[in-house]
Amino acid sequence: MKTVQDTKKILEEFKKICEACGIKLTYQRLEIYRVLLEARDHPSAEDIFARVQERVPTISLDTVYRTLATFEKFGLIRKIYSLDEKARFDPNVSHHYHLVCTKCHKITDFEWPEVDNLPLLPAIQEWGEVQDRYLELRGVCRDCLKK
Numbered sequence: 001m002k003t004v005q006d007t008k009k010i011l012e013e014f015k016k017i018c019e020a021c022g023i024k025l026t027y028q029r030l031e032i033y034r035v036l037l038e039a040r041d042h043p044s045a046e047d048i049f050a051r052v053q054e055r056v057p058t059i060s061l062d063t064v065y066r067t068l069a070t071f072e073k074f075g076l077i078r079k080i081y082s083l084d085e086k087a088r089f090d091p092n093v094s095h096h097y098h099l100v101c102t103k104c105h106k107i108t109d110f111e112w113p114e115v116d117n118l119p120l121l122p123a124i125q126e127w128g129e130v131q132d133r134y135l136e137l138r139g140v141c142r143d144c145l146k147k
């Protein structure tokens with residue numbers, strides 16, 4: 001779990017990246033990023049909008065959409081698609097995989113170094129050049145199993 005101290009540090013880092021990329025750092029953008037950082041559930045744009053609205057009542061959904069597109073363009077967040085066609089957003093841009101619950105659609109991060117280092121099958125090498133590995137495992141999470 002991230003501590004308050006971690007969040008502070010990441011936000012400082014975020015400000016530096018914005019400066020370097022020429023992204024104007026507005027209060028609204030900062031709040032959108034903060035909501036993303038605090039969310040571990042890979043929220044959709046609508047989820048983010050609802051959460052930011054609690055702090056910034058004047059924000060529009062359109063601003064959230066545009067800000068997310070900007071963040072994604074500069075590699076500050078990742079856009080992912082899973083069970084529903086709706087895009088979900090991930091503040092964790094380091095290499096990781098996802099566990100997806102088919103009941104509540106919650107997406108959980110996990111790392112699997114063995115898979116990162118698994119040698120490619122000849123058929124894959126034949127196919128072309130692999131540039132990235134992404135794995136999504138689907139099932140039912142503990143919380144949903146209990147219900």
Ligand SMILES: [Zn+2]
Nearest residue numbers: 101104141144
């Ligand atoms: Zn679940």
Ligand SMILES: [Zn+2]
Nearest residue numbers: 090092098109
């Ligand atoms: Zn993730």
